[in-house]
Amino acid sequence: MAAERMLTINFPGKLVFGNGVLQQLAEDIVVQGCKSVIVMTIKPLLPTLTAFVVLLEENEIDVIVDTSIEKEPSFADFNAVLAQYAQIPADAVIGIGGGSVLDIAKLLAAQLNNEQSLEDIVGNGLLKGRTIKLICAPATAGTGSEVSPNAILVDHENQKKGIISPFLVPDAVYVDPLLTVGLPPAITAATGLDALTHCLEAYTNKFSQPFIDMYAFEGMRLIAANLVEAVNNGGNVKARSEVAMGSLLGGFCLGPVNTAAVHALSYPLGSMFHLAHGLSNALLLPYVMEYNYIAAPRKYAEVALALGCNKQETDEETALAGIAKVRELISDCGIPARLRDLDIPQDAIPKMAEDALKITRLLINNPREISLLDAITIFNAAY
DSSP states (O other), X not given: OOOOOOOOOOOOSEEEESTTHHHHHHHHHHHTTOSEEEEXXXXXXXXXXXXXXXXXXXXXXXXXXXXXXXXXXXXXXXHHHHHHHTTOXXXXXXXXXXXXXXXXXXXXXXXTTOOSOHHHHOEESOOOOOXXXXXXXXXXXXXXXXXXXXEEEEOTTSOEEEEEOGGGSOSEEEEOGGGGTTOOHHHHHHHHHHHHHHHHHHHTOTTOOHHHXXXXXXXXXXXXXXXXXXXXXXXXXXXXXXXXXXXXXXXXHHTTTOOOHHHXXXXXXXXXXXXXXXXXXXXXXXXXXXXXXXXXXXXXXXHHHHTTOOOOSSHHHHHHHHHHHHHHXXXXXXXXXXGGGGTOOGGGHHHHHHHHTXXXXXXXXXXXXXXXXXXXXXXXXXX
């Protein structure tokens, strides 16, 4: 039985899902009477966004397009963006991109016109409000940032910090699976496995909730059934659409329940070795599952069923089939299976374990407690 915790859900005010909804986003911004918008995006998407920007400009809307966020963002990156646009009378901030871009867009909308400094809002529930419209459109099927109350930045000491607030949930979200069609296979794989991890960690969470389990289970099912096809045949719009929906469902899990040890242990891989977040999660997922399943065998057996495995004689056996299925998925997606494959030095493991244990807001959710020695053991297993 999951531990008791109050269920609080902050859904976006509007959600539009479908191929080509970027066009509708532009039309909706015009109808809403915006005069000035800031679009946070990435350079590879600029050709795709040409018609979008033209439509806004034809309707006399000032459009600023920013492509400065190219990797997982730091406090310094965000402060540079905020300083650049502090004097712009923007009506809306629109994030169109992967999780890093969306997180910066969310924070920018919150911090324009806000007296609080970035340091003031780090943590849970410290942001006091947001006065500017926030719209997100994900261009990867992965982070779920478009519907979550979370934004993650790397601080001045190279530690990942979370800013969590209902004010970071966008007013409107437009999920256009066509935006993901041009993604390279490696990014499709890593972001898809990140989304799978969101669903899996919410479902097996110490504080899991039946309402969120519905999203988590269906998200796992959609991603497991379609990710390999999306990786190997990026032009398959149906597979892209199913993975995008799975990712969206994973995003809905992040606010009310959130992730656990896979994410906590992956943080040092990002901050110390600059591995992409999704890749870090994929590397650790089967090893954390192996550590966890004995603490919640029924839940992990249900995970296996969501992943497409057959029921075995016991929950434990079914759970093990699920772990084997995750390894198979990772392999079929072409993702490295071990830390050594990415030149992570084994002597970095004690420091990584130490840093991971600082992420108590996530470790508290894990179905099985993790000590420093346990974290070292999991990293060594993944090595």
